[in-house]
Every structure is written in C-alpha cells, then in structure tokens.
Amino acid sequence: MTININRTQKLVAALPKGKLLKPTFALLQKAGFFFDEADQKSRKLIIEDKNRMMQALFVKPSDVPIYVEHGIADFGIVGKDSLVESCVDVFTPLELDFGQCNLAIAGYPEDLDRNWRLRSLVRVATKYPNIARVHFDKLGVQAEIISLHGSVELGVLAGLADVIVDIVETGTTLRENGLVVFEEILPVTAMFIVNKASHKLKLRQLDTVISAIAKS
Amino acid sequence: MIDKQIKNPLRLPAGIKDYIFNEAENHRHVERGLTNLLQDKGYREIITPTFEYGEIFEIATKAGMLRNGLDEKVYRFLDRDGNLLALRADFTAQIARIAAARFADIESVLKIFYTGKVFRAEPHHEGRSREKWQVGFEIFNEATVDADAEAIINIMETLDHFKLSNFRIAIGHIGYFHGLVKESGLSGDERQQLRYLVERKDMAGIGRLLDQTNMPVEVKNVLQNLPDLHGDVSVLERAKTAIRNEKSQHALGKLQKLWQKISSHPLAKNIFFDLSEVEGMGYYTGIILKAFTPGIGTEVGSGGRYDQLTAVFGTEMPAIGFSFDVHLLASARLMQQEE
Numbered sequence: 001m002t003i004n005i006n007r008t009q010k011l012v013a014a015l016p017k018g019k020l021l022k023p024t025f026a027l028l029q030k031a032g033f034f035f036d037e038a039d040q041k042s043r044k045l046i047i048e049d050k051n052r053m054m055q056a057l058f059v060k061p062s063d064v065p066i067y068v069e070h071g072i073a074d075f076g077i078v079g080k081d082s083l084v085e086s087c088v089d090v091f092t093p094l095e096l097d098f099g100q101c102n103l104a105i106a107g108y109p110e111d112l113d114r115n116w117r118l119r120s121l122v123r124v125a126t127k128y129p130n131i132a133r134v135h136f137d138k139l140g141v142q143a144e145i146i147s148l149h150g151s152v153e154l155g156v157l158a159g160l161a162d163v164i165v166d167i168v169e170t171g172t173t174l175r176e177n178g179l180v181v182f183e184e185i186l187p188v189t190a191m192f193i194v195n196k197a198s199h200k201l202k203l204r205q206l207d208t209v210i211s212a213i214a215k216s
Numbered sequence: 217m218i219d220k221q222i223k224n225p226l227r228l229p230a231g232i233k234d235y236i237f238n239e240a241e242n243h244r245h246v247e248r249g250l251t252n253l254l255q256d257k258g259y260r261e262i263i264t265p266t267f268e269y270g271e272i273f274e275i276a277t278k279a280g281m282l283r284n285g286l287d288e289k290v291y292r293f294l295d296r297d298g299n300l301l302a303l304r305a306d307f308t309a310q311i312a313r314i315a316a317a318r319f320a321d322i323e324s325v326l327k328i329f330y331t332g333k334v335f336r337a338e339p340h341h342e343g344r345s346r347e348k349w350q351v352g353f354e355i356f357n358e359a360t361v362d363a364d365a366e367a368i369i370n371i372m373e374t375l376d377h378f379k380l381s382n383f384r385i386a387i388g389h390i391g392y393f394h395g396l397v398k399e400s401g402l403s404g405d406e407r408q409q410l411r412y413l414v415e416r417k418d419m420a421g422i423g424r425l426l427d428q429t430n431m432p433v434e435v436k437n438v439l440q441n442l443p444d445l446h447g448d449v450s451v452l453e454r455a456k457t458a459i460r461n462e463k464s465q466h467a468l469g470k471l472q473k474l475w476q477k478i479s480s481h482p483l484a485k486n487i488f489f490d491l492s493e494v495e496g497m498g499y500y501t502g503i504i505l506k507a508f509t510p511g512i513g514t515e516v517g518s519g520g521r522y523d524q525l526t527a528v529f530g531t532e533m534p535a536i537g538f539s540f541d542v543h544l545l546a547s548a549r550l551m552q553q554e555e
Contacts, residue, residue: 069513070513071512071513071514072513087339089514090416091416091417091418092416092417092418092421093417093418093419093443094419094420095419095420194417195513196513196514196515197508197512197513197514197515198513199417200384200386200488200490200506200508201382201384201508201509201510203446203447203488
C-alpha cells in the first residue's frame with residue numbers, strides 16, 4: 001500500500017457528512033474537543049477544534065473508511081454499513097450509541113409469500129454490492145447484483161430488480177412504495193474506527209479519546 | 217462507457233508498478249542499506265527461486281494453529297507437465313524449506329538474509345500492492361530470547377540508520393493469546409472468529425461472541441479486555457493478573473526476559489508491547505513484531521518467531537525472522553527528507 005499518513009502531531013479525524021455529523025460533534029465534545037458552531041455548518045472541508053488539538057475532515061460517509069485505512073485520518077466515525085461494504089483493514093474499537101438502523105432485503109409482499117428464494121436468479125438492486133454478494137452467496141441463492149447510487153427502491157418499482165438490499169430506519173419509504181422487509185442482514189450502528197499505524201504512533205492521544213468516549 | 221474490449225498495450229494490472237530513475241535509485245539505496253547492514257552483522261544471503269511447487273505455501277500456512285489467509289493470496293499456475301506451481305508468496309516458507317533440506321545437520325546458529333519480491337493476490341482495491349519488495353533476515357537454531365533481542369536490535373538499528381525518527385516497534389506474543397484460547401475451550405471456528413475480532417480490536421464484537429459461550433468468567437474478562445493490553449513494559453504486569461494457564465504465563469515471562477535484554481539499548485524508548493497483536497503468519501509460535509514510522513499508514517515491516525515451521529519440511533529448527541517493506545521504507549525516507 002502506498003500510504004501517506006498525515007505527518008502532524010495533532011489528531012486527524014474523518015467525519016461523515018450528513019445525519020451522523022451532529023451526534024459526532026456531540027461525541028467529540030464529550031472527549032474534550034470543541035468545534036466552532038459556524039465551522040460545523042460551513043462549507044469548509046477541513047476545520048480545527050478550538051484548542052487546535054484536532055483537525056477534522058468532512059468526508060462523504062462511504063469514503064470515511066478509505067481515509068482512515070490510508071492513514072490520512074487517524075480515526076473516523078462511520079456507519080457499520082459503509083465500514084463493512086468498504087472491506088478496509090482498520091481497528092474498530094468502539095460501537096457508538098447512535099446511527100442505529102438495519103441493512104435488510106426488501107421487495108414486494110407477494111414475493112415474500114411466493115418465496116423469493118426459490119427463483120433461479122434473484123436480481124438485487126443495492127448501494128452495497130459487496131455485502132449483498134457475500135450474503136446471497138451465504139444463502140446459496142444465485143443473485144445478479146445491480147449497483148445503484150440512489151433510490152434503490154425505484155429499481156424494484158420500475159422492474160429493474162426483484163429485491164433491494166438497503167438501509168431501513170423507520171420503514172416509511174418502503175411502506176409508501178408498497179414494499180416490505182424480507183429479512184435483516186446486518187444491524188448497523190455508528191462505529192469509531194482507527195488507522196492501524198496511528199494506533200501505535202499516536203497511542204496516548206487515541207487512547208485518551210477512546211476511553212473518554214467509552215466512559216461517556 | 218469504457219470499452220474494456222479494446223486492448224491497450226500501455227496498461228498495467230492494478231497493484232504493480234514501474235520504478236524509474238529517482239524512484240529506482242531511492243529503492244535500490246534502501247535495499248543496499250538493508251543488505252549491507254545485515255551483511256555487516258554476519259548474515260549471509262540466500263537467493264530463492266521466483267516460483268516453485270504450489271504445496272510449499274500451503275504447507276507453511278497450515279503449519280500454525282490459526283490460518284491467516286495467505287493461502288488464498290498465492291498465485292498458482294500449471295507448467296506444461298501439469299504440475300501445480302506457485303509464485304513466491306512468502307520468503308520465510310522458502311527459507312525454512314532450504315534450512316530443513318540443506319542445514320539439518322548443523323547445530324550452530326545460522327543467520328540468513330534475502331532480498332526480492334513476493335507476489336500476493338491482494339483484493340483489488342485502492343493502492344494495495346500485489347508485488348511487495350522485501351528485505352528480511354532469519355536466525356535459525358537459537359531458541360532463547362537472545363535471538364529475539366538480536367532481531368529487535370537489528371530492526372531498531374536499521375530504522376535509525378535510515379534516520380527515520382520516532383519509529384515504533386510493537387511486540388506481542390502469540391503464546392499469550394493461544395494460552396487464553398485453549399483455556400477458554402472455544403471451538404475451532406470460534407477461535408478463528410475471536411482472532412479476527414481481536415485483530416481488529418473489536419471490543420463490541422468480542423463481547424457478543426463471548427456472551428454466546430460458556431467459559432470461566434476470569435478467562436472471559438481477560439479476553440474482553442485484550443484490546444486494551446498495550447503500552448510500555450508495565451502492561452506485562454497488568455496482563456499477569458488473572459492469568460492462570462501456563463502457556464500465557466510462559467509468554468509473559470519470555471517478554472519480561474526479552475525486555476531485560478533490550479531495555480538499556482539507546483533506542484529502546486521506541487519499543488512498546490501489545491498483547492492483542494495477534495495478526496501475522498499462521499506459523500508464528502512466539503513473539504510477533506511490527507515496525508511503524510511516522511508518515512506511513514501501515515507497518516513498514518513485520519516478523520516473529522516460528523519454532524515449528526521447519527518441522528513440516530522434516531527437521532525441527534527454532535527460528536525467528538523479520539522482513540522490511542522496501543517500498544514503504546523508501547517512501548518514509550523521502551517524506552522525512554522533504555521536511
């Protein structure tokens with residue numbers, strides 16, 4: 001791997017843009033890192049905490065694992081769905097108490113009754129092709145994985161796929177489109193992940209953050 | 217749409233590279249620095265073949281108690297007679313074969329170094345090399361901590377030679393983990409799972425796995441907190457409490473002794489212990505070593521003790537070895553020079 005870890009003595013964090021961001025800042029605050037409110041909402045891509053001890057990179061959630069594996073960030077916060085899908089080699093010392101949801105297979109209720117597993121080929125629309133592949137292999141069901149980038153439910157409604165593999169939080173989107181959950185694949189929560197070299201090179205700083213979060 | 221059908225004679229498979237002029241010189245400089253240093257310390261070179269019969273890497277990965285996935289990364293192919301051959305995936309397996317075949321009658325200490333490339337089918341993703349340039353050394357016929365200490369001093373002096381300041385060496389001992397696992401009574405599958413979880417320091421996952429099992433509560437507690445057992449030498453004392461099995465105690469004793477040997481070395485401040493360091497070749501039986509330098513997001517070298525590997529080739533010879541990644545050291549060197 002050609003990896004350029006950050007060379008700064010400060011801790012560098014990869015933070016997920018979107019839903020997980022607010023609880024993430026709250027978590028860092030508990031560990032003693034305060035970020036300016038204006039910065040949190042700005043369009044800046046890199047910000048620093050008030051004590052200049054930590055740099056935070058704003059990253060698309062599915063990119064957080066790569067930033068951490070390459071050591072550009074020492075640690076990151078990311079949903080378990082993105083983490084597992086990325087297949088990266090990182091430490092995962094903490095599961096956090098936010099971002100809970102489920103990765104599930106869903107489709108038309110008729111198909112659930114007609115036992116979708118008996119099809120010779122199941123067409124699967126998903127943003128998680130790696131997870132879907134491994135899961136259908138485990139089931140022993142031949143699946144054609146169709147990788148989509150948004151609104152995977154449409155894949156089923158429009159006839160592109162038989163089922164979807166996607167995140168289910170409240171189930172509202174599914175219900176409104178007449179789809180139901182067939183089975184849950186992976187319980188998801190936000191994870192605290194750490195680069196393997198940073199764990200050795202910035203051991204004390206990271207241990208302090210991890211134990212502060214674990215205790216909170 | 218990108219047409220993959222059109223042949224492009226300029227393209228390269230992912231995970232391999234050309235080194236041109238400056239980069240080539242920088243890499244050779246690192247390679248020579250490493251081999252000269254080892255030569256000066258009395259190590260002698262073995263040049264191993266680029267490919268050989270496929271079994272060798274399979275045998276080597278099965279020598280240990282736990283697999284590490286190397287077997288799945290070996291590039292295999294058939295020769296014209298239908299023999300299954302494999303590209304060199306691991307130097308240590310080859311050197312162990314050579315030591316067992318050629319030096320079975322030698323009882324004195326044998327010190328070997330090598331340089332060259334290993335080929336591994338890494339998953340195709342972001343920048344993982346499928347061709348790794350390694351320089352490494354092996355010490356045979358010395359089962360005491362003296363050889364372990366020599367290996368660590370070699371590593372420290374090498375990194376210091378390249379002026380890689382603030383490097384770190386992590387020392388673990390697979391025996392500590394093996395002892396706990398044995399005491400726990402976990403099944404083979406559960407052991408593999410546990411090792412994977414400990415490798416990733418996945419505290420929550422370890423908790424879930426242990427909750428499903430029936431084992432003495434003391435063992436459960438130690439396994440649950442394993443990912444926290446890292447730091448300076450005091451961690452060995454911490455690790456001792458609540459340990460009753462002999463194998464784990466023996467491992468801690470070895471590490472204590474090792475520390476007595478190396479603690480007075482001027483570079484010893486760069487050493488720390490990590491008993492949750494269980495990642496590495498399946499054939500490791502004793503200490504496990506990893507080296508890190510600022511600026512590189514993964515280990516720049518790794519190794520460990522493997523006392524039973526040569527036995528699968530017919531002769532038991534205790535041994536310890538370590539290999540450096542030439543590309544990562546060259547990158548680290550450039551990076552520190554730029555500052």
